[in-house]
Amino acid sequence: MVRRANGIVIDELGYILSTLEIESEHLHGDQSQTINEDGGGQSQTSNEDGAGNGSDNKQPSCNLDHEVAQVTKLRSGPHDGLCHLLPRKRTLSVSTVKMLAGREGNYSGRGRFTSADCCHMLSRYLPVNGPWVVDQMNSRAYVSQFSADGSLFIAGFQGSNIRVYNVDRGWKIQKNILAKSLRWTITDTSLSPDQRYLVYTSLSPIVHIVNVASPETESLANITEIHEGLDFTGTDYIRHSFGIFSVKFSTDGRELVAGSSDYCIYVYDLEAKRPSLQIPAHAADVNTVCFADESGHLIYSGSDDNLCKLWDRRCLTEKGKPAGVLMGHLEVITFIDSRGDGRYFISNGKDQTLKLWDIRRMSSNATCNLVHRNYELDYGRMYYRPQARDMKHPLNLSVATYRGHSVLRTLIRCYFSPAYSTGQRYIYTGSHDSCVYVYDVVSGEQVAVLRHHASPVRDCSWHPQYPMLVSSSWDGDIVKWEFPGNGETPAHANRKRFYYY
Numbered sequence: 001m002v003r004r005a006n007g008i009v010i011d012e013l014g015y016i017l018s019t020l021e022i023e024s025e026h027l028h029g030d031q032s033q034t035i036n037e038d039g040g041g042q043s044q045t046s047n048e049d050g051a052g053n054g055s056d057n058k059q060p061s062c063n064l065d066h067e068v069a070q071v072t073k074l075r076s077g078p079h080d081g082l083c084h085l086l087p088r089k090r091t092l093s094v095s096t097v098k099m100l101a102g103r104e105g106n107y108s109g110r111g112r113f114t115s116a117d118c119c120h121m122l123s124r125y126l127p128v129n130g131p132w133v134v135d136q137m138n139s140r141a142y143v144s145q146f147s148a149d150g151s152l153f154i155a156g157f158q159g160s161n162i163r164v165y166n167v168d169r170g171w172k173i174q175k176n177i178l179a180k181s182l183r184w185t186i187t188d189t190s191l192s193p194d195q196r197y198l199v200y201t202s203l204s205p206i207v208h209i210v211n212v213a214s215p216e217t218e219s220l221a222n223i224t225e226i227h228e229g230l231d232f233t234g235t236d237y238i239r240h241s242f243g244i245f246s247v248k249f250s251t252d253g254r255e256l257v258a259g260s261s262d263y264c265i266y267v268y269d270l271e272a273k274r275p276s277l278q279i280p281a282h283a284a285d286v287n288t289v290c291f292a293d294e295s296g297h298l299i300y301s302g303s304d305d306n307l308c309k310l311w312d313r314r315c316l317t318e319k320g321k322p323a324g325v326l327m328g329h330l331e332v333i334t335f336i337d338s339r340g341d342g343r344y345f346i347s348n349g350k351d352q353t354l355k356l357w358d359i360r361r362m363s364s365n366a367t368c369n370l371v372h373r374n375y376e377l378d379y380g381r382m383y384y385r386p387q388a389r390d391m392k393h394p395l396n397l398s399v400a401t402y403r404g405h406s407v408l409r410t411l412i413r414c415y416f417s418p419a420y421s422t423g424q425r426y427i428y429t430g431s432h433d434s435c436v437y438v439y440d441v442v443s444g445e446q447v448a449v450l451r452h453h454a455s456p457v458r459d460c461s462w463h464p465q466y467p468m469l470v471s472s473s474w475d476g477d478i479v480k481w482e483f484p485g486n487g488e489t490p491a492h493a494n495r496k497r498f499y500y501y
Helices: 011-028 031-035 067-076 096-104 115-122
Strands: 044-047 129-136 141-146 152-157 161-166 172-178 188-191 197-201 206-211 218-220 228-231 244-249 255-260 264-269 274-280 286-291 298-303 308-312 324-326 333-338 344-349 353-358 400-403 414-416 426-429 435-440 446-451 457-462 468-473 477-482
Touching: 067 115, 067 353, 129 161, 141 188, 141 468, 141 477, 152 188, 161 197, 172 197, 197 244, 255 298, 264 286, 264 298, 286 333, 298 333, 333 414, 344 414, 353 426, 414 457, 426 457, 435 457
Parallel strands: 141 457, 172 218, 188 244, 244 286
Antiparallel strands: 044 400, 129 477, 141 152, 152 161, 161 172, 188 197, 197 206, 206 228, 244 255, 255 264, 255 286, 264 274, 286 298, 298 308, 308 324, 333 344, 344 353, 353 400, 414 426, 426 435, 435 446, 457 468, 468 477
């Protein structure tokens, strides 16, 4: 028996780990086969947008070679000491059995798992089993999101209903909100950081706020509860009507940021009960906005003008002048999600791509968008021109591009996977083809395709702590995907549906 200076047994433990590794491979198999229900054969990814191509490759074109790849690996990869337990080639993926045995042998020298070790193990088990039906409505689902702690889930429907589910109590409906002054549909919702208040928007300049912590289950506007209206038109003498597509609470819960159809970004002061800032931000509808980090100083925006922009509230010296512009999309930008570090974000576009951005690559020129449409923008378009799929922006500034899903008709959303359980190793998105797609940030591989819905999946949400993902669709279904599942047989309801158009 051979020992190191620190007393760790090598020979016997190495033999045991060898046998465990063989057993683990039988238990888990090849990871891509385990978590990719549909083979993952249609994804295409470009690194720095220079190495990709438009051919029908069945494998990602390359690995992401950028600082964000190293950051992702540090947050979701195993400790180096756990990667060299066996006399074999080092691989990024280390089996759970091997990780547990390595911890017992203290091969990392820490005597415990790091947060990255935990993320590495949890990220191996994607929420792909199911689905199990949470709710079914006779109305299109437009928005659906978990609360920050995962205890609540909010879903908004075209037929005026917003439902708040208590996840910890078996998905019981905690609040059933009937929206006030609805125009077309619920376009967005946002839950306050203390999870007491919910704001919802429509194609109207009035945003409504509801107390979701009150004991009443049924919340009828100004009948059973007050739905206070927050007027985003401000106190200008000349008022105009517009719709709001996107709204988010600030981290401290004191402000709202919103993107609107009048090409502007609004910041609303909840204490003063008035808009504190209006930015003429884009040359078309502002479809999506979000804060870049917890400070609240930086704001990302995406628009029908194909541009992503960064706004720094500390230095808005010139009216309508952004801190930077990020070009790369050839069509409408439907959604932006921040990584939360004030540096990286992702965006979905109707050029059928999802892009990863680093704000350090931004341009200072706000008028440098060289792409001009020679056709009328049609939101209801059911197809994307085949000849346009291989086109690239001549001044593309994105870090990577992910392809495989479909972004048509509506503002389909995309997100980073949770930092706590996956280290933000994945990107996931809804799709017009009724599926949910999951991509590996670094490799670009399409690791899972979740199929259940019969209509476009506009929104989806990954539980912040557990391997659970909930998708919502225009077919009215709210369904959850889990690993390993709750032991129940997945339910696939077949019933007649009626939709609001």
